[in-house]
Amino acid sequence: MLNRIILIGRLTRDPELRYSPAGVAVTSFTLAVDRNNTNKEVDFIPVVTFKQTAEAVANYLRKGRLTAVEGRIQTRNYENNEGRRIYVTEVVADNVRFLEKSEASSQHSEKNNNEQYSGDGKAIDISDDDLPF
Template structure:
């Protein structure tokens, strides 16, 4: 049997870090993952998938991930249930992540760029200084 999922999407809000009574870190966030098609009006739809991360990775995610950040999550799907205050059985489906990749750097997120990652066209129409030796022809 196999229970494995890989998702790439954007965080819908900042991660929430908590600790269990025994001191184990747990972070949860929701990942918005685009569907591969558009609806009848031509709009792209998304699924909003809850993600749970444990221990040291939970602390790292809470520190570095922010709302809107493009992120890859690898883990397993878990379905749990409980009885709510009205006595109804509630089912919750979530991803328990064991690997999280930050697909955008903080620099990209904040709009800053330096060195070799600098956008040469960021001057918005101003002339670009190009040496004749740089041209291939």
């Protein structure tokens, strides 16, 4: 049997970091994932991360950031304060990839690139023989 999922989407809000009674970091967030490219249908998928992954997510991801999540689907249930049984389906992520640079790091990179390539503005003469394609 196999229970693996890979999603790419954008965070709908900033991740929420909390700690379990045993001191384990837990982060939850929702990922907005397009169903397909032709229609504008979107699914909002709840995601949970634990330990170091949870802390990294809380420190570096923000609302709107493009993110890839790899993990498994998990269902759980509990009884709320009114005595009703509540069922929850969520993705437990064991791998999260940040697909966009944060604004701070991209501004830093842009500044370094501008300094590195600043010159007199003259065109570079490159022959077709020098190109690898």
